[in-house]
Amino acid sequence: MSDDISDGSEDVVGVLTEQIAAHFGMDIEQLKAAVALAPTAHPEATEVVKWHGLLIGAQTALDRTQDDLLAALDTQPSEVDDPTLHLAHRVNAAVTARDGRALVVRWLLDPAAPGKKDRAAQRFARPNHAPGIGSAVQTRAPHTPASAPAAGVRPGRTAQR
Numbered sequence: 079m080s081d082d083i084s085d086g087s088e089d090v091v092g093v094l095t096e097q098i099a100a101h102f103g104m105d106i107e108q109l110k111a112a113v114a115l116a117p118t119a120h121p122e123a124t125e126v127v128k129w130h131g132l133l134i135g136a137q138t139a140l141d142r143t144q145d146d147l148l149a150a151l152d153t154q155p156s157e158v159d160d161p162t163l164h165l166a167h168r169v170n171a172a173v174t175a176r177d178g179r180a181l182v183v184r185w186l187l188d189p190a191a192p193g194k195k196d197r198a199a200q201r202f203a204r205p206n207h208a209p210g211i212g213s214a215v216q217t218r219a220p221h222t223p224a225s226a227p228a229a230g231v232r233p234g235r236t237a238q239r
Contacts, residue, residue, distance in 0.1 A: 090133075090137070090176065090177075090180050091133060091134060091137045091180075094130070094133065094180055094183050094184065094187075095130070097184075097187055098126055098130060098183070098187065101126075101187050102123060102126075106127075106130060109123060109126070109127055110127050113127045122186065125186055126183065126186050126187065129179060129182050129183045129186060130183060132179050132182075133176065133179040133180055133183055136172065136175045136176040136179050137176050139172050139175070139176075140169070140172035140173060140175075140176050143165065143168045143169050143172045144169055144172075146165055146168075147162070147165040147166055147168075147169050150162040150165050
């Protein structure tokens with residue numbers, strides 16, 4: 079698997095789609111059909127199909143945004159106005175989203191990717207209801223009824239200053 083994902087002449091989605099087909103031994107349409115029939119049968123395939131769909135959506139948004147920017151640039155005089163500059167920022171954001179999703183797909187396809195073999199990754203891969211895993215860590219203070227005395231103050235005494 080190549081580590082080079084570029085915006086150049088290579089089609090990011092096409093390269094990753096080919097890598098998915100090689101990894102699972104079937105083309106993406108067959109894989110999507112298999113996942114649709116039995117989504118829990120192969121969790122790795124289900125996750126790859128999900129992220130591939132997100133990647134396709136990000137690439138479509140990027141293509142649309144680039145087309146909008148090119149159309150706006152064709153109508154510009156020598157200086158770029160604020161709406162066109164805003165479109166350029168949208169293109170940058172779309173590239174970032176597409177590349178981030180491409181990285182996730184690459185990570186999912188790589189069995190030796192960092193974080194897949196360590197204890198933390200194995201622990202997080204297990205469902206929360208598995209035996210031996212405690213409940214979630216409390217993230218806010220427990221609710222104290224209004225009638226309960228404040229901590230550190232004993233009933234019948236006033237707090238000393």
